Amino acid sequence: MRIALDAAGGDFGAAPNVAGAVRALQTVPDLTVVLVGDQAQLEPLLAAQDGVPAQRLEIVHTSDVVGMKDKPTEALRRKPDASIFRCWQLLAEHKVDGLVSAGNTGAVVAGGLKTRRFLPCVHRPGIAAVMPNARGHSVVIDVGANVFPKPRHLLEYAIMGSVFAQELLGVSRPAVGLMNVGEEEGKGHELVQKSYELLRQGPLRDQFVGNVEGRDIPRGVADVIVTDGFTGNVVLKLSEGVFEFLMNVVRERLVESLQGEKEQAALAWRDLIGRYHYSTFGGAPLLGIDGVCLICHGASSDVAIANALRAAARFVQLRLNASLVAALEQLPPDGEE
Amino acid sequence: MRIALDAAGGDFGAAPNVAGAVRALQTVPDLTVVLVGDQAQLEPLLAAQDGVPAQRLEIVHTSDVVGMKDKPTEALRRKPDASIFRCWQLLAEHKVDGLVSAGNTGAVVAGGLKTRRFLPCVHRPGIAAVMPNARGHSVVIDVGANVFPKPRHLLEYAIMGSVFAQELLGVSRPAVGLMNVGEEEGKGHELVQKSYELLRQGPLRDQFVGNVEGRDIPRGVADVIVTDGFTGNVVLKLSEGVFEFLMNVVRERLVESLQGEKEQAALAWRDLIGRYHYSTFGGAPLLGIDGVCLICHGASSDVAIANALRAAARFVQLRLNASLVAALEQLPPDGEE
Numbered sequence: 001m002r003i004a005l006d007a008a009g010g011d012f013g014a015a016p017n018v019a020g021a022v023r024a025l026q027t028v029p030d031l032t033v034v035l036v037g038d039q040a041q042l043e044p045l046l047a048a049q050d051g052v053p054a055q056r057l058e059i060v061h062t063s064d065v066v067g068m069k070d071k072p073t074e075a076l077r078r079k080p081d082a083s084i085f086r087c088w089q090l091l092a093e094h095k096v097d098g099l100v101s102a103g104n105t106g107a108v109v110a111g112g113l114k115t116r117r118f119l120p121c122v123h124r125p126g127i128a129a130v131m132p133n134a135r136g137h138s139v140v141i142d143v144g145a146n147v148f149p150k151p152r153h154l155l156e157y158a159i160m161g162s163v164f165a166q167e168l169l170g171v172s173r174p175a176v177g178l179m180n181v182g183e184e185e186g187k188g189h190e191l192v193q194k195s196y197e198l199l200r201q202g203p204l205r206d207q208f209v210g211n212v213e214g215r216d217i218p219r220g221v222a223d224v225i226v227t228d229g230f231t232g233n234v235v236l237k238l239s240e241g242v243f244e245f246l247m248n249v250v251r252e253r254l255v256e257s258l259q260g261e262k263e264q265a266a267l268a269w270r271d272l273i274g275r276y277h278y279s280t281f282g283g284a285p286l287l288g289i290d291g292v293c294l295i296c297h298g299a300s301s302d303v304a305i306a307n308a309l310r311a312a313a314r315f316v317q318l319r320l321n322a323s324l325v326a327a328l329e330q331l332p333p334d335g336e337e
Numbered sequence: 338m339r340i341a342l343d344a345a346g347g348d349f350g351a352a353p354n355v356a357g358a359v360r361a362l363q364t365v366p367d368l369t370v371v372l373v374g375d376q377a378q379l380e381p382l383l384a385a386q387d388g389v390p391a392q393r394l395e396i397v398h399t400s401d402v403v404g405m406k407d408k409p410t411e412a413l414r415r416k417p418d419a420s421i422f423r424c425w426q427l428l429a430e431h432k433v434d435g436l437v438s439a440g441n442t443g444a445v446v447a448g449g450l451k452t453r454r455f456l457p458c459v460h461r462p463g464i465a466a467v468m469p470n471a472r473g474h475s476v477v478i479d480v481g482a483n484v485f486p487k488p489r490h491l492l493e494y495a496i497m498g499s500v501f502a503q504e505l506l507g508v509s510r511p512a513v514g515l516m517n518v519g520e521e522e523g524k525g526h527e528l529v530q531k532s533y534e535l536l537r538q539g540p541l542r543d544q545f546v547g548n549v550e551g552r553d554i555p556r557g558v559a560d561v562i563v564t565d566g567f568t569g570n571v572v573l574k575l576s577e578g579v580f581e582f583l584m585n586v587v588r589e590r591l592v593e594s595l596q597g598e599k600e601q602a603a604l605a606w607r608d609l610i611g612r613y614h615y616s617t618f619g620g621a622p623l624l625g626i627d628g629v630c631l632i633c634h635g636a637s638s639d640v641a642i643a644n645a646l647r648a649a650a651r652f653v654q655l656r657l658n659a660s661l662v663a664a665l666e667q668l669p670p671d672g673e674e
Binding site: 069071106133134144147148179181182183184186187188189190192213214215216217218219229230231233234235236237238239240241242243244245246247248249250253254255257258259260261264265268269271272276 | 406408443470471481484485516518519520521523524525526527529550551552553554555556566567568570571572573574575576577578579580581582583584585586587590591592594595596597598601602605606608609613
């Protein structure tokens, strides 16, 4: 299968993208990566890599880039040839099966919305993120594609998140929770109250565990947490921030306070970082589009990029979209939403 | 000064409230606590305590309680004599200077909204929570009183949060950030976009550091984080949950993996729990009401209740509301909001 990589995307430019592509190609034999970026920049970076499977690596040249601080809608208008939009174009033209980007998330989503190639029954795609918890992992959807959704969108996110948890986390009947400020029915603002009703009556009614609170996410109360993209984005970034903050104080105040067993404690500490760090989850898919799109953290290393390319290849192989379409077909017709 | 304590509030009933009240009285000489709850239940609990300063402890009897799962508005209608509403009544009648409750947060807020005794220029009170971060502490406002606010409310929260950070955290010119999904201007939904404009032009324009993301909270980028009560509630509870989860895995996988220095590591671990646990911050004030109202975690221990009573006493002594009123007077007249 063929995956386009937004080689200019991310906080560190082309280098981790090129290295990540080579890493992924070395472990996935039937993968071809299309590097979309500045050829003059990419070629020397490739030349510096060992063991490049050159016949499975293509370059599509473009020198335009959407910066991390650019406004997505403006970028769409002013830089239609930017690397991320060229990736979407390749997907629309069926020249690739999927795309991976560590660039400006808003621009990735804007490019996807512009193509309007959504799966049947999907009104708005949503980003699903996998987060560690005390019982394993859960899926939070949406984490930033749709900051002011309608209740119907959350219902669609529940369906897509549930299929994703089944396929990716291997949970046979994922428990679906609605992010809210309290467990009781009737809590929260209009969006969650109306979404609660739709979820309670919808095709996932037997998997719906009701409202969940912030503390329920790390406790692993639900396998899928459905929320608006504003709250979900805060949830994802806050979790990452609290993780960084606490692991730092654990190192400074606990590991460093030891004498004889400091080395052993430091090893255990690094193991925890590896176990719960975002880079191990290989990017967050934009679910609901016809194709595969994986969005990576801006600060992605080559390891994270390689993980994302492998994950994208896996979604193509799994035919995740076919499962999403089958599940979405169970939705009742869209009423007044 | 006199503080009413919702003695029936919290997950563990009257016991931690009574023990907490006695603890607080023993350390704050000019404090009187009015226990509001079931006299028949409170008296034996008091009799079991040593060193009770009985002349500074009063009981106001009521046997009605708002349960943690009761709907606040229904409770207001059906149980007007519930302990938390009696606390508000005592405040409205100037029989106490403040109140403390570990009960149903929605009911505490509903009781406050019903009295309508807001400070001048305040349209809606907001709950301010103090959270630890890599540089000290920050104030997040609102964490649950107002789940669908207007931009004007967020402007008022910024002013109140800033005064609170000055008085409580000793920051002379608190940096104020707006919770959003990205740093750039123009990010997010209509509420944050409009609030951004109000903050940029408002009396705190020189302290306004713009949008902050989830990960910026633990990094300590701002001293005050302004947000709607839905997002703020998720932020507060998620931080608590991630803290619990990570400290558990640190104990299981790091502390327990050691041999000779296990005891020392366990001590350092407990020190971290003490340093960053919510109970040390003594409850979250509902800012904007004429009086002092501190809302405690439902799972508050006697230590947490005592901390909250001491904090409430301190706010009364500091004349926090006078400072809030002085700052709120700088607000421009309320336009179309």
